[in-house]
Amino acid sequence: MNTLDDAWNWYVSTRQNLMRMNRLARKYWNDLPWEKEIGRDDEFRLLEGDDVRTETERSLEFIDDLAIVVLFSVFEQVVRSHVQIEAAAEVDKILHPILRKAAGDAIEQIETGSFARVVEPYKPAGNADLIEEVNQVRRYRNWVAHGRRGEQPPIVDPKTAYQRLSRLLIVIGAGGGS
């Protein structure tokens, strides 16, 4: 998964297929032709509908939170790469050694430093609200990724996260999700 759209499409198709499988298990499982080939398939022949229902519900329970982690991770990588390439092009124009050193440190911070500080400079250009919305996604991602410890931040659903992250990518010139 290299782009935000890749991550979003993964989430949508995974969730959709889990829901389809869950519905199949709940409503139609016993109506499948078990007397035929499927009843001899070792992957299926011992699977009762309730087993599939339980397993798909267990997967669906966490898929939204997992999607936030995936979406934000991909987004973060895209933003860091984009900003780093843009900044590196500017560094090449600097001649003074002290400024070149400072710029080099800044590039390093873009690659490995706090992500909040990477997007912070875009706030003044009328993007303060959007940056704060993205920070909400980041805080929720961190809470999930660190084992849901401590006080739960406001929940962000995957669609809202995808929309916010996509908007910021456009603002920083990293394209619509790519």
Place this chain on the structure above:
Amino acid sequence: MTTLTEFLREKAAKHAAESAKNEGIIKEWDDALRRLYAQVRDWLVASDPDRVLSVDESSTDIHEEALGRYKVPRLNIKALGQWVSLIPKARFTVGTAYPPQKTTPERAAGRVDITNEARRHVLYRFHGPNGDVWLIDDLKSSPVELNRENFEAVLMSYFR
């Protein structure tokens, strides 16, 4: 146009009819399980005169779309620090097998797993002319009719 009162009455009547029908099916399934356990207990009493095995029953929850959530008994056999249980899995199972004297596979009328959670054998129930017929599936070869000899062979494999 249907009023809410009519709608609710109709729904309640349908629900009551389905519940009554399901109760009958669950009762019949419960009776079949108790007969199976009684047979197994008889075999064990005959084969274990020194009472090495400890046998008891407990309750297990099953959820089936057609029947809802219900409780049935399971049979627990313990000995020598190990255990194996007969755990009902579903009345309306997807399991199929060739019942005795039949040439086409049929859907079983119930499934019970013999398991210690690490390994599993599956019992399938079929309606026979003289009552239930249980087949035992070792998941490697074709299911065979459950009898004392092959039940004891399976049981020994769990206590080795």
